[in-house]
Amino acid sequence: MAVGDSAAAAAGAEEVKLSISGAALAALLHRCGAAAGDCDGLLFGRASRPPAPAPALSDYDDDHHNGPAAPCLSISVSGHSSLSSPSSLSDPLGCFRPMTAASSTQTPIGFFSSSRRRHAPLRPSMRELALARSLSKTLPPPAPVAHPLLFVLVSPSASPDLSTHSFDYRAFLLLGSRLVPASLAVVNVGPGFRDQYHSFVPESPFPSLPTPAHESAGGGSIGEHKAVDSMVEGFGLGRLQGLVGAAAGQAAEMDAMYAGMLRRLETLAREVEKSNHRVLEQEKRNLMLRYRSAGLE
Amino acid sequence: MAPSTYSAAPASSSAAPLAPLVDAQLNFLLSDSTLPVKQVGQIWSGCRNRRYADRFTLAIPFCLDYVYWDFMYNAMYPKVAPDVLFGPDDEGFQPLVDYDDTGNGDKSCLAQWDFRDPRGLMCLVKELRLLYIEYQKKRVAEVDDARLKFELSTVLAKEGIEVCMVSLTDRPDEVKFAVPLLDLDFTKLVPGCPWKFPQKIHLQAIFPVSRSYPSVPPAPRLKLISTPDLKSFFSVDGFKLPTWIDGMCMAEYIPRLEENLQIQVVEASASIGSRRRFIEALAPTFGRPLEADAIFCRKATVLSISGIFTFLVHFAIPLQFPKQQPILTLQSSQHCNSQGIPITSHPINDYPWSPRWDPTEMVERIYDFLVDECQNFKKLCSDGCSQTR
Numbered sequence: 001m002a003v004g005d006s007a008a009a010a011a012g013a014e015e016v017k018l019s020i021s022g023a024a025l026a027a028l029l030h031r032c033g034a035a036a037g038d039c040d041g042l043l044f045g046r047a048s049r050p051p052a053p054a055p056a057l058s059d060y061d062d063d064h065h066n067g068p069a070a071p072c073l074s075i076s077v078s079g080h081s082s083l084s085s086p087s088s089l090s091d092p093l094g095c096f097r098p099m100t101a102a103s104s105t106q107t108p109i110g111f112f113s114s115s116r117r118r119h120a121p122l123r124p125s126m127r128e129l130a131l132a133r134s135l136s137k138t139l140p141p142p143a144p145v146a147h148p149l150l151f152v153l154v155s156p157s158a159s160p161d162l163s164t165h166s167f168d169y170r171a172f173l174l175l176g177s178r179l180v181p182a183s184l185a186v187v188n189v190g191p192g193f194r195d196q197y198h199s200f201v202p203e204s205p206f207p208s209l210p211t212p213a214h215e216s217a218g219g220g221s222i223g224e225h226k227a228v229d230s231m232v233e234g235f236g237l238g239r240l241q242g243l244v245g246a247a248a249g250q251a252a253e254m255d256a257m258y259a260g261m262l263r264r265l266e267t268l269a270r271e272v273e274k275s276n277h278r279v280l281e282q283e284k285r286n287l288m289l290r291y292r293s294a295g296l297e
Numbered sequence: 298m299a300p301s302t303y304s305a306a307p308a309s310s311s312a313a314p315l316a317p318l319v320d321a322q323l324n325f326l327l328s329d330s331t332l333p334v335k336q337v338g339q340i341w342s343g344c345r346n347r348r349y350a351d352r353f354t355l356a357i358p359f360c361l362d363y364v365y366w367d368f369m370y371n372a373m374y375p376k377v378a379p380d381v382l383f384g385p386d387d388e389g390f391q392p393l394v395d396y397d398d399t400g401n402g403d404k405s406c407l408a409q410w411d412f413r414d415p416r417g418l419m420c421l422v423k424e425l426r427l428l429y430i431e432y433q434k435k436r437v438a439e440v441d442d443a444r445l446k447f448e449l450s451t452v453l454a455k456e457g458i459e460v461c462m463v464s465l466t467d468r469p470d471e472v473k474f475a476v477p478l479l480d481l482d483f484t485k486l487v488p489g490c491p492w493k494f495p496q497k498i499h500l501q502a503i504f505p506v507s508r509s510y511p512s513v514p515p516a517p518r519l520k521l522i523s524t525p526d527l528k529s530f531f532s533v534d535g536f537k538l539p540t541w542i543d544g545m546c547m548a549e550y551i552p553r554l555e556e557n558l559q560i561q562v563v564e565a566s567a568s569i570g571s572r573r574r575f576i577e578a579l580a581p582t583f584g585r586p587l588e589a590d591a592i593f594c595r596k597a598t599v600l601s602i603s604g605i606f607t608f609l610v611h612f613a614i615p616l617q618f619p620k621q622q623p624i625l626t627l628q629s630s631q632h633c634n635s636q637g638i639p640i641t642s643h644p645i646n647d648y649p650w651s652p653r654w655d656p657t658e659m660v661e662r663i664y665d666f667l668v669d670e671c672q673n674f675k676k677l678c679s680d681g682c683s684q685t686r
């Protein structure tokens with residue numbers, strides 16, 4: 001993002017609420033703990049600036065709303081992507097190196113780095129700081145809300161017999177050229193987090209179903225037929241049209257479509273399982289090669 | 298901080314050994330550098346399975362003190378260049394960000410990192426240390442103190458000077474100068490010199506930062522500091538610093554100081570010669586010394602006999618010899634205390650002495666003195682033994 005020093009200073013002046021969903025944090029920590037050594041990756045999520053505070057739900061907390069609440073920026077992390085290897089995001093000088101496999105549809109809100117450190121509290125290293133600067137310069141301006149770059153530093157550790165793994169983590173915001181520590185709230189399901197649900201705006205786009213062309217007799221191209229067929233496993237476009245066109249009482253047709261989708265899901269799951277096996281084998285081979293190149297044999 | 302606990306062998310059975318390529322780089326740095334870097338504390342591992350350690354803390358000399366930096370390699374990913382964690386107070390030291398801003402990054406040894414090159418770590422440490430020196434100079438230059446600004450503008454050009462900010466919680470900030478003195482090679486002053494690292498004498502000057510403008514700024518705290526090996530040749534503690542006159546600046550003070558220091562260093566060099574002649578003069582009277590310090594000539598030990606009583610005489614020869622007389626210690630060869638340690642006398646330095654005597658006379662006078670003194674010592678030994686019985 002193209003945040004100059006003045007803009008960053010302005011962002012520093014206002015309060016920034018950082019949050020991460022429990023599931024996203026668990027996935028992130030698992031990634032850090034499962035990597036053979038250090039690892040880093042990008043963080044995704046959204047930044048928003050709620051226009052007005054949520055209306056009071058009870059009569060008791062009027063005190064909260066006596067003064068006009070300052071508009072506060074909230075950044076929430078919803079996921080990450082990582083190659084599970086150290087310095088996958090940067091060159092040795094800490095310049096951002098875009099991952100080839102990274103999807104370009106989403107703009108990252110920051111990055112994370114996992115490294116077994118010895119000193120508490122956790123501090124960003126030389127390269128992490130350089131990467132934060134470089135990343136903030138490289139990324140397109142965050143839309144719709146400008147926000148400082150987020151950095152989460154994780155330090156996994158384990159008991160000597162590896163029975164207990166613990167994770168120390170700390171969040172930072174890039175303000176000017178410094179990474180300033182910030183508190184990171186973990187959002188879980190429950191009444192305590194109602195505010196989060198109030199402010200929730202769905203983001204995932206609904207997969208677009210091809211609309212059949214009514215005027216043509218064929219009802220769409222062969223490609224469209226195939227796409228829909230693969231989605232519903234044999235439940236043809238014609239039948240789908242019948243389903244949409246008919247008024248009601250199509251329970252049997254519905255069942256058939258549902259069963260078709262389940263079959264499709266099952267084959268997908270099988271494929272995932274098989275490819276996971278292959279990935280694991282490949283990782284083992286990589287590990288052996290890495291050992292050999294490091295002279296560890 | 299504790300001195301280096303690092304050795305080639307793993308410190309304990311529980312600690313994983315350093316990964317071979319990392320170990321080679323660390324060893325090269327510790328043994329082959331002109332910079333006395335130390336590895337401190339325990340090494341640790343960044344791998345999940347912890348089979349190999351790949352991280353350690355180095356104490357890097359800076360401004361007559363050390364800065365402690367963590368170096369983090371990846372044993373599993375040897376091609377990845379190491380990352381560095383600086384001290385908690387050095388948040389503003391961002392070498393890679395500066396490289397990015399100036400576009401000088403390709404000159405860094407990180408840009409062409411070769412994980413098989415054992416010199417890698419040494420290059421990195423030296424490169425970062427130079428950048429750190431510049432960083433501290435910049436920090437000090439930002440201080441709003443007219444007198445310090447003047448001092449900086451006059452002495453900063455001196456080669457090898459280092460400055461740093463000292464932030465204290467209970468006192469105002471201070472600026473520390475480390476000024477190398479006397480551009481001379483000490484190894485040439487000492488024949489057969491064993492020093493591995495270049496020896497230096499530095500002037501440490503600590504200026505308090507004052508944001509007000511007092512008419513007479515307070516004098517800086519001055520101290521001479523030498524590299525440790527130099528102590529056996531020249532004692533900076535025995536050197537009397539010239540007085541700091543009010544209104545003086547370092548550019549005036551340093552030449553005066555260097556002049557005095559030069560004279561004393563030359564005297565120290567001459568003193569080695571007179572100590573050597575003294576040790577050589579021991580042989581005709583006491584017999585050939587059992588042991589003698591052949592380089593700095595600070596120590597010699599001879600074996601003596603009085604009747605059937607055999608004892609050693611240790612000569613500790615001070616740096617100010619012949620102005621100060623050698624300190625004698627007698628050690629019995631026949632009597633031990635209850636712990637089985639040979640009985641020794643108190644150090645003796647109150648015997649007749651004149652620095653104007655020639656070495657032969659010095660030795661003869663000591664001999665005459667010891668003829669009587671050894672009887673006292675013999676009595677002490679017999680008493681000590683009978684008591685233990």
